[in-house]
């Protein structure tokens with residue numbers, strides 16, 4: 647039977663490796679089951695979906711994201727007071743961004759997020775783009791002998807690498823919140839190559855922000871391999887870059903991508919709202 651939901655929105659790729667623009671959907675109204683399923687298929691296929699003109703209240707963004715699974719409440723970043731599942735990234739000269747590093751979100755937990763929905767609330771007149779990279783394209787871009795070398799390896803992902811104490815000890819309350827979060831987040835081990843639970847595609851699963859070392863290698867071996875992989879993952883061929891407008895919403899598959907928030911908009915301010923859907927344990 648044809649999927650009638652497919653006719654209700656359009657999906658237009660914006661780069662060969664990753665990213666597609668979605669048109670014809672109003673995300674402020676509840677999605678039908680078939681629309682949600684079709685969107686999830688488009689997301690797995692394109693890894694990042696760009697929606698334009700989607701002015702969502704925090705509750706509407708929460709409800710939209712919750713169609714895809716259980717939401718994560720971030721232990722450190724500020725949230726919308728009445729909607730704790732919506733994290734607020736309010737950056738500028740008053741609060742410099744710490745997302746100008748390649749990363750996959752929250753890989754320091756056993757079940758890192760599967761899907762993230764980010765909404766642009768206040769966008770600088772120029773700058774503040776976000777770049778995503780496909781970890782599947784990056785894996786496919788490796789030679790067969792290197793894939794075989796990486797296949798059995800596992801890596802440590804460490805909360806304190808992304809959230810170092812020095813950045814979170816400015817006042818007693820911030821420091822106490824950091825200590826509680828650190829105690830709840832011992833380092834976790836994930837495979838260096840993961841298999842996407844829906845598509846079965848293989849993807850690199852290390853990132854500069856959380857991955858501290860490859861297990862079982864010497865310090866120098868681990869550092870050299872990670873440095874090569876971080877450099878490889880960010881090659882322009884594997885990436886897509888988005889110039890935000892207010893009320894754009896970007897949905898990304900956090901199981902197969904990483905991203906980098908370009909920090910080039912000083913002295914302007916930039917505000918984003920994020921909803922984060924938990925995923926499965928990587929294998």
Ligand SMILES: O=C(O)CCC(=O)C(=O)O
Pocket residue numbers: 735745751762764775776905906907908918920
């Ligand atoms: O602000 C951005 O463009 C991305 C920030 C980020 O890393 C995130 O929301 O996970």
Ligand SMILES: [Fe+2]
Pocket residue numbers: 745749750751905
């Ligand atoms: Fe992020």
